Amino acid sequence: MRTRAFVLTGVALLAFTLAHARINHLEPWSPGYDAGVPDRALSHALNVFIGNDAQGVDATEFAYTLTTPVRGNWELGGGVSYLSYDAQGASESGLAGLKLGAKRSLDKGFLPASWKGSLEAGLTLPTGDDDKGLGAGGFGVFGGGGLSFPIEAVRGYLQAGYTVYTKGSDTRFRNTLRFVAGAEYVLSDEWLLTGDLRLF
Secondary structure (H helix, E strand, O other): OOOOOOEEOOOOOOEEEEOOOOOHHHOOOOOOOOOOOOOOOOEEEEEEEEEEOOOOOEEEEEEEEEEEEOOOOEEEEEEEEEEEEEEOOEEEEEEOOEEEEEEEEOOHHHOOOOOEEEEEEEEEEOOOOHHHOOOOOOOEEEEEEEEEEEEOOEEEEEEEEEEEEOOOOOOOOOOEEEEEEEEEEEOOOOEEEEEEEEEO
16 A cells, blocks of 8 residues: 655745634644634635645645534534646646534543643545546545644644545545644734644
């Protein structure tokens, strides 16, 4: 079985980001980490990713996510994205897989008083055209979690997750391990200064 590792060093390494509630695994390129569940009924975000992977594939993705809190410490949501890529002269564009996800914020009793944490799970539907390389051709199941903790004047955070696809092992949609380590500095109630390292 082949394995690949990707390190994102430009887009999410250092960014000013508007603080918003989210299910982190639905927005894998969005800087920072959110362990909480919002008070407001709906939260939404538009993310743009421009990158190049280890095999020379140029990709651009526009992704929209919508989430809402439900009973207790739960948040539910979904996301859809438009993907365009160029691989060795061949280019394709279209809708990628539709993602559905859930996040549970961990109760204070599980962690030290100043720490925050969450667990996440979700499903990717086979809405992307696998013949064009826009989807795996099967369902994807993801799970993971994260922790946030104080380090002097900033908050450090760690995230890890794993996605398993029922099809697509012979494409770029192979089972994927994701790890994020970073820190954020609160500038105001709405703005954060964030830097992190992402390994896929």
